[in-house]
Amino acid sequence: MSKDRPVPFETTLFVRDHCLCLHAQRAARAVARRFDEALRPVALTSGQFSLLMSLNRPVPPTIGSVASLLAMDRTTLTANLKPLEREGLVTVAVDPDDRRSRLLTLTEAGQAVLASAVPIWESTHAAIEGRLPGGGPGVLRPLLVALS
Numbered sequence: 001m002s003k004d005r006p007v008p009f010e011t012t013l014f015v016r017d018h019c020l021c022l023h024a025q026r027a028a029r030a031v032a033r034r035f036d037e038a039l040r041p042v043a044l045t046s047g048q049f050s051l052l053m054s055l056n057r058p059v060p061p062t063i064g065s066v067a068s069l070l071a072m073d074r075t076t077l078t079a080n081l082k083p084l085e086r087e088g089l090v091t092v093a094v095d096p097d098d099r100r101s102r103l104l105t106l107t108e109a110g111q112a113v114l115a116s117a118v119p120i121w122e123s124t125h126a127a128i129e130g131r132l133p134g135g136g137p138g139v140l141r142p143l144l145v146a147l148s
Helices: 009-018 020-042 046-055 063-069 074-086 108-130 136-147
Strands: 090-095 098-106
Touching: 009 020, 020 046, 020 108, 046 063, 046 074, 046 098, 046 108, 063 074, 063 098, 074 090, 098 108
Parallel strands: none
Antiparallel strands: 090 098
């Protein structure tokens, strides 16, 4: 072990006030809680809504492409798909063109749940954007995209 001095409390305060990671995590948790609460009537979490929305495509995506879009590793995505698959909202099938790959499809039930969730998302999203000052959403969104 090194004999470095302990980190001064002033450094703790500086990190608390300036750390982009901390503030991004706090904001993400607060926003996710709002969406989780709003989506409760359709029995979805904010993460499940995002996952179902990412599958709403004309051609079924692969696990890899969805994992990339959602900035998740494939293992985490697979774990998140399991309950949606059990509930009959998603199917996972072998890609006939590449048997190593899996294709993800929204079922009719998944499409119906997603259709019920979209108006809830729209109103919740508008309320959250409304809390941002001035041109907040137009400024914040590209900054978040740049960081992701």
